Amino acid sequence: MTDTTLERQPTLTWSDDLVMNMDTMDATHREFVDLLAATELAPEAQLLQSFTELIAHTETHFGGENQWMQDSAFGPGGCHTDEHDMILKVMREALRRGQTDNNLSLVRQLTTELAIWFDNHAKSMDAVLAMYLKEVQYDPATGIVHKPQQLPEGITAGECGVPEVQ
Ligand SMILES: [Fe+2]
Ligand SMILES: [Fe+2]
Numbered sequence: 001m002t003d004t005t006l007e008r009q010p011t012l013t014w015s016d017d018l019v020m021n022m023d024t025m026d027a028t029h030r031e032f033v034d035l036l037a038a039t040e041l042a043p044e045a046q047l048l049q050s051f052t053e054l055i056a057h058t059e060t061h062f063g064g065e066n067q068w069m070q071d072s073a074f075g076p077g078g079c080h081t082d083e084h085d086m087i088l089k090v091m092r093e094a095l096r097r098g099q100t101d102n103n104l105s106l107v108r109q110l111t112t113e114l115a116i117w118f119d120n121h122a123k124s125m126d127a128v129l130a131m132y133l134k135e136v137q138y139d140p141a142t143g144i145v146h147k148p149q150q151l152p153e154g155i156t157a158g159e160c161g162v163p164e165v166q
Contacts, residue, residue, distance in 0.1 A: 008040075008041055010036070010037035010040050010041055010115065011040060011111075011112050011115035011116065012033055012036065012037065012115035012116075012118065012119055013033065013037065014030055014033045014034070017123070018033070018119075018122055018123070020122070020126060020127055020130035020131075021130065021134070022130040022133060022134065024064070024140045025065070025126065025129075025130055028060075028061045028064065029061075029122060029126070031057060031061075032054075032057060032058065032061055032118065033118070035050070035053060035054045035057055036054060036111060036114055036115055036118065037115075038050055039051050039053075039054050039107075039111050040108070040111040040112060040115065044104055047098070047104055047107060047108065048095065048098050048099060048104070048107065051091075051094075051095055051098065051107050051111070052095060054091075055088070055091050055092065055095060058087070058088060058091065059088065062081075062084035062085075062087075062088060064140070065080070065084065065126070065129065066080075066081045066084060067143070068129070068133060068138060068140060069081065069129065071138065071143045071144075071145065072132065072133060072136055072138045072145050072148075073145075073148075074129060074132055074133075076125075076128070079125075080125045080129065083121065083125065087114070087117065090110065091110065091114075094106050094107050094110045095107065135147070135149065136148055136149055
C-alpha cells in the first residue's frame with residue numbers, strides 16, 4: 001500500500017489562540033487536535049482505526065461540555081449541544097460508509113473539514129462557554145457552580161452562542 005500522505009501537514013495544529021484557560025477543556029482540545037491530525041495523515045490501512053478512536057474521544061469531549069452546560073444552566077447550551085450532536089452524526093455516518101463501502105476518501109475529506117470546523121467552534125462556542133464557566137466559578141470535578149450569575153459583562157449570547165461583543 002502506498003502512503004501518499006507522507007509529505008502532508010495537518011490542516012490544524014495546536015496553537016496559543018486555541019487556549020481557553022480552562023485546564024480540563026484545553027487538555028481535551030489538545031488531544032482532539034492531535035488525534036484529528038493523526039487521522040488526517042494516517043495511511044489508508046490505519047485510517048478507519050484512527051477515525052474510530054477520534055469518534056470515541058469526541059463522544060467524551062462533547063459529552064463533558066454538554067454536562068457542564070447542563071450543570072451551570074448555560075443559556076445558549078441547547079444550540080451548542082445541537083452542534084455537537086450534528087457533528088457526531090456526520091462522523092458516525094462517514095465511519096459507517098468507510099466501513100461498508102470502503103469509501104475512505106469521504107473520511108479523509110471529513111477530517112480536513114473537521115479541522116476547519118473545530119478551529120471555528122473552539123474560538124466561538126467553546127470560548128464563550130469557558131468564559132461563562134470561569135465567571136460562575138464552575139468546578140468541572142464536582143459539577144458545582146460557586147457563583148451563579150448571568151453571562152459576563154460585554155458579552156451576550158448571540159445566535160447559537162456565538163459571542164457578540166457590545
Ligand atoms: Fe470543545
Ligand atoms: Fe463545544
